[in-house]
Amino acid sequence: MKPFDYAAPVNLDHSLRALARGRGTRALAGGTDLLALMKARVASPDVLLNVKQLRDLSRDIALDERGASLGALVTLADIELDPAIAQAFPALAQAAASAATPQLRNMATLGGTLLQRPRCWYFRSERFECWLKGGTECHARHGENQFHAVFDTGCCRAVHPSDVACALSALKAEIELRGSHGPRRLAIGEFFDPPREGRRVETVLRDDELVVAVHVPRPAPGSRSIYLKAMDRAAWAFALVSVAACLRMDEDRVAELELVLGGVATVPWPVGEALRHLVGKPLAARAIAEAARGALAGAEPLRMNAYKLPLAQALIRRALHSLAGSASEAVSLAPELHRGPP
Amino acid sequence: MDSGLLRVQLSVNGQRHALALEPRRVLLDVLRDDLGLTGAKKVCDMGNCGACTVLVDGRPMYSCLMLALDWREAAITTIEGLGEPGQLDPVQQAFITADAYQCGFCTPGQIMSVKGLLDTTPEPTDAQIMRALSGNLCRCGAYGNIMRAARIAAGRDPGTDETGSDTA
Numbered sequence: 353m354k355p356f357d358y359a360a361p362v363n364l365d366h367s368l369r370a371l372a373r374g375r376g377t378r379a380l381a382g383g384t385d386l387l388a389l390m391k392a393r394v395a396s397p398d399v400l401l402n403v404k405q406l407r408d409l410s411r412d413i414a415l416d417e418r419g420a421s422l423g424a425l426v427t428l429a430d431i432e433l434d435p436a437i438a439q440a441f442p443a444l445a446q447a448a449a450s451a452a453t454p455q456l457r458n459m460a461t462l463g464g465t466l467l468q469r470p471r472c473w474y475f476r477s478e479r480f481e482c483w484l485k486g487g488t489e490c491h492a493r494h495g496e497n498q499f500h501a502v503f504d505t506g507c508c509r510a511v512h513p514s515d516v517a518c519a520l521s522a523l524k525a526e527i528e529l530r531g532s533h534g535p536r537r538l539a540i541g542e543f544f545d546p547p548r549e550g551r552r553v554e555t556v557l558r559d560d561e562l563v564v565a566v567h568v569p570r571p572a573p574g575s576r577s578i579y580l581k582a583m584d585r586a587a588w589a590f591a592l593v594s595v596a597a598c599l600r601m602d603e604d605r606v607a608e609l610e611l612v613l614g615g616v617a618t619v620p621w622p623v624g625e626a627l628r629h630l631v632g633k634p635l636a637a638r639a640i641a642e643a644a645r646g647a648l649a650g651a652e653p654l655r656m657n658a659y660k661l662p663l664a665q666a667l668i669r670r671a672l673h674s675l676a677g678s679a680s681e682a683v684s685l686a687p688e689l690h691r692g693p694p
Numbered sequence: 695m696d697s698g699l700l701r702v703q704l705s706v707n708g709q710r711h712a713l714a715l716e717p718r719r720v721l722l723d724v725l726r727d728d729l730g731l732t733g734a735k736k737v738c739d740m741g742n743c744g745a746c747t748v749l750v751d752g753r754p755m756y757s758c759l760m761l762a763l764d765w766r767e768a769a770i771t772t773i774e775g776l777g778e779p780g781q782l783d784p785v786q787q788a789f790i791t792a793d794a795y796q797c798g799f800c801t802p803g804q805i806m807s808v809k810g811l812l813d814t815t816p817e818p819t820d821a822q823i824m825r826a827l828s829g830n831l832c833r834c835g836a837y838g839n840i841m842r843a844a845r846i847a848a849g850r851d852p853g854t855d856e857t858g859s860d861t862a
Contacts, residue, residue, distance in 0.1 A: 358700060358717030358763060380761070387720070387759045388740050400717065402764050429753070453829025454807070456741060458753040459760070587828035588742070 353390040360402045364409055364530065364564070367401050372532035372560035379403045379562055381425060382460040384452070385468045393478045394469075394485065403562065404461070410565060413437065419570040424463030424563045428516065432457060441568055443577035443596045447519035450581045453588045463563035466517050466527065466543070467555065470510030470618070471590050472500065483507045484552050498656040499592070502648070502664075503617040505546035509654065511615050512554055513590050517544065518614035519579045521622060522596035525568045531561035544619035554619055572608065575600040576675045580667045581614070591615040593660050595667040599675040604634045611671070613647070613664055623647040623668075635676040644668040702766050706731065707775030715762055722746045722757035725772060733773035733802045744830030747803035748772050754810040754829070773802040776809065785809050785847040792853070794843035796834035804830045808844045818848055 361367040371377050376398030380386055389395035403409055403425075410423025415436050422431070431437055431448035438445040451457060451465070474480040474491040481487035484507075492500045492509040500509040512518075520540055527543040529536050538556070545556050557563065571577065577598040583589035594614035600607045609630060613621040626646030630639055644665040651661055699714040706729060713728060722739075725731045725748070734757055735745035741759040748757045749771040776783035785808050788794070795801045804827065811818055811826035818826070823844045832840060845851035 353718050355716065355718055358761075360763075380764070383761065383764070384741055384756075384759050387761070390718075391740060400761075402761075404764060405767070453744070454810075454826055455744060455747055455754045455756045455829045458750075459755050 353387070354393065354396045356390075356397055357399045358402070359399060360405055364403075364406055364562070367403050367406060367409075368530060368532045368560060368562065370399070370401055371562070374399060375559060377401060382427070382464045384456050384460045385464060389469060389476075392476055394476060409562070415440065417570065420568045422462055422566045422568070424461060424565060426462045428452070428457040428460045428462070428465060429454070431462065431516070440570060441519075441523055441577060443519040443522055443579040443598060444516065444568065446579040447515040447581075447594075447596065450579065450583075450594075451515045462516065462566055465514045466520075466563055466566075467557065468513050470508075470554070471513045472508075472510035475510055484510065484547060486552065493654065496656065497654040498659075499590075499615075500654055500657055501617045502651040502653045502657055502660050503621060504652045505618045506548050508547050508552075508618050510618055511590075512544070512617070512619050514620075515579065515581060515591060515594060515614065518591075518594055518612050518620045519577075519596040520566060520568065521612040521620040522579075522598045522610045523568050523571070523577060524598075524610065525566050527563060528565040528567060529557065529561045530564045531558055533560075535564075537567075540620075541622060546618045571598055572600050574602075575608070578671050578675055580671050582663050582667060593664045593667055595664070595671045596620075597668075597671040597675055599635075599672070601635070601676070605632055606630050606635055611647070611668065613668075616651070616660060616664060635672060637673075640669050640672045640676075641665075643672070700763055702763050704762065704766060704770060705768065706770045707772060708769075713762070717761065717763055719762050720758055721748070721760040721762045721765060721770070724762040725757060725770075731772050731774050734806075735799055735802060737799065742831075743800070744803045744807065745800050747806040747830065749806055749810050752810065752813055754807050754826075756829075771806075771809075773805060776805070783809070785812065785843075788843040788847035788853065789840075791846055792839045792843035792851075794836055794839040795832075796836050800830060800832045800834075804832065804840055808847055811844070812848060816848070817850075818844070820845075823848070 378397040380400045381404045411425035412423050414421045428448045474482045475484050480491050483490045490507050490509050501511050525540045527538050579596045581594040582592045591614045597611045599609050609627050611623045627643050648661045701714050704711050737743045737745040739758045741756045746758045747754050750768045785805050807830050846853040
């Protein structure tokens with residue numbers, strides 16, 4: 353990797369001021385993505401700020417009756433292994449447990465997983481000046497695109513790699529940011545925004561801001577959530593497609609339903625309209641199948657990734673059936689590796 | 695800030711080392727090239743294979759994706775820190791007993807992952823062993839014997855060969 357200056361600021365304010373000073377300054381926490389990008393020479397910051405050692409950037413998980421607050425430095429292993437998270441937010445615990453490998457989960461932070469850059473091989477290769485890196489075209493559109501997006505959100509066809517981001521989207525999390533000009537708190541659906549001309553990145557985080565915490569509201573009593581992930585091998589794989597769903601039934605009728613797809617677009621992909629007609633009705637197999645088809649209605653698959661459509665539909669059906677069934681059925685439907693350690 | 699060398703003390707296998715490092719040096723390279731601890735292996739160098747696994751405060755991590763400067767507060771354990779001279783760690787012995795390698799290149803990483811597991815979970819199930827080893831690739835495909843080594847180290851397999859004689 354290219355040489356850089358290194359700084360270990362004493363507190364968050366110093367870090368934010370340093371970020372505000374220079375465009376070439378980047379914060380380093382777990383390093384599992386940024387250092388790999390630097391080794392690949394896709395990222396070449398002039399200055400790295402070690403924010404992992406900051407005492408006033410939280411590494412704690414706190415739960416109360418309103419929900420959970422997770423500090424930016426909480427690791428994926430912390431999330432995966434926290435019994436209170438597994439109890440209150442199963443989809444979040446399952447997503448963390450399904451990500452990467454034990455070693456990476458011990459290193460990777462919550463803030464970092466939200467800010468992960470795409471795993472697209474054109475983006476990650478020094479040899480392609482793709483649109484996301486400032487070039488003029490998306491090479492995936494007419495190239496090797498078996499792992500790419502089926503929804504078209506603009507020029508880039510990479511998919512967002514974070515399992516945890518997908519689960520947090522279904523759980524309607526809020527992202528707390530701090531910048532040199534103060535704090536702001538965004539709904540996760542505002543925080544993620546497809547890259548576009550003038551902002552070729554997957555979030556609206558500004559150069560002088562840091563993610564400091566994630567707040568997850570406690571779902572209404574009786575809600576259930578689940579995260580299902582299809583992978584091309586059983587470990588250390590990004591989602592081909594994933595589904596995070598949160599369901600609350602009122603008697604035998606759907607009261608609330610949130611469903612977000614991963615692996616299909618440049619950002620976690622909420623399925624809104626296609627599910628609306630399920631609300632207020634029983635979750636019958638036919639309605640589920642129809643909703644699953646509807647969820648993919650706007651997709652425009654590329655030459656090699658149309659397989660993602662039936663895969664996504666199957667995961668949606670499986671997620672809804674398991675959430676609608678008894679709690680024990682829901683667990684038995686989740687593949688072995690999606691569960692945390694017994 | 696200075697792009698030259700920065701002074702740092704690292705605690706590796708219970709010993710403190712004073713070093714002057716370029717910021718971009720990753721822990722794996724410092725262990726191998728500066729400290730002569732060549733047990734952790736450099737294979738993919740991108741956090742994909744697990745051959746560089748070391749324990750940091752008891753947790754398995756990929757030393758290829760860690761800046762050495764970031765870990766001055768941590769207790770780092772490499773494969774060289776296991777056992778005593780003339781006395782292998784039980785996990786190392788179990789890998790010999792189970793013949794849990796072919797080329798041996800991934801072995802230090804595999805052993806560190808098993809060590810990290812057993813330190814926190816002394817009686818792991820097979821599912822827990824598989825999970826703990828899911829971040830370590832073996833291109834020779836010695837997984838069956840690696841699993842058996844982990845079971846032996848966990849005291850769940852007597853460590854005898856197929857004829858029943860003790861190979862340990």
